[in-house]
Amino acid sequence: MNEIQRARIVLRILNKKYPKISVPLKSRNVFTLLISVLLSAQCTDVNVNNVTKNIYPKYYKPQHFLKLGRKKIENLIKKIGIFRVKAKSIYNLSKILIDKHNSKVPKTFEELEKLPGVGHKTASVVMSQGFGYPAFPVDTHIHRLAQRWGLTNGKNVTQTEIDLKKLFPKKSWNNLHLQIIYYGREYCKARDCYGLTCKICTSCYPSRKKPIKTKKA
Numbered sequence: 001m002n003e004i005q006r007a008r009i010v011l012r013i014l015n016k017k018y019p020k021i022s023v024p025l026k027s028r029n030v031f032t033l034l035i036s037v038l039l040s041a042q043c044t045d046v047n048v049n050n051v052t053k054n055i056y057p058k059y060y061k062p063q064h065f066l067k068l069g070r071k072k073i074e075n076l077i078k079k080i081g082i083f084r085v086k087a088k089s090i091y092n093l094s095k096i097l098i099d100k101h102n103s104k105v106p107k108t109f110e111e112l113e114k115l116p117g118v119g120h121k122t123a124s125v126v127m128s129q130g131f132g133y134p135a136f137p138v139d140t141h142i143h144r145l146a147q148r149w150g151l152t153n154g155k156n157v158t159q160t161e162i163d164l165k166k167l168f169p170k171k172s173w174n175n176l177h178l179q180i181i182y183y184g185r186e187y188c189k190a191r192d193c194y195g196l197t198c199k200i201c202t203s204c205y206p207s208r209k210k211p212i213k214t215k216k217a
């Protein structure tokens, strides 16, 4: 079986398992989505939601965060990892949005990736979940599952994104990145798995009898 056939199996199983997808990070507009995605680096979505539920009812525009200033932003997000760096990014990006983008979140990868604290993965999530643009944000979890399912050669997240985009139809990308994340959280966790238990692996590799090990992300 080749990777195209394995991709078809993965898509079929994930669509059946997760027919309805909800976005895990809570937000009230594209700007707060951007902030939540930025906060979620090295931090769980649950933790981010717990913190932002006390912020977004009151502060949800770039002007609000500019007015708050870095120290107050730090206080608001101090339960989140590397909060000082993230507070600095939030403050600076709010200023840039006001000065250069008419207080709006830009709709291109190029402009998004120029914002402080915003890398390609964050930009992809905003393009996908905020603007509905077909994107395939790949983090280390998606990278791990794509390796285990034989959909990529496992070099790095950049290569994995290229490989997954070739294998799956564009219209599936936005849902699929969330479906893979959900599957990873529920079944295919970071600890070692030897590819012999779930339907995805037993269907993709029906003749596998011995445990396998994949490279770490």
Ligand code: SF4
Binding pocket: 148, 187, 188, 189, 193, 194, 195, 196, 197, 198, 199, 200, 201
């Ligand atoms: S068998 Fe292991 S590697 Fe395969 S999908 Fe299940 S948890 Fe993931």
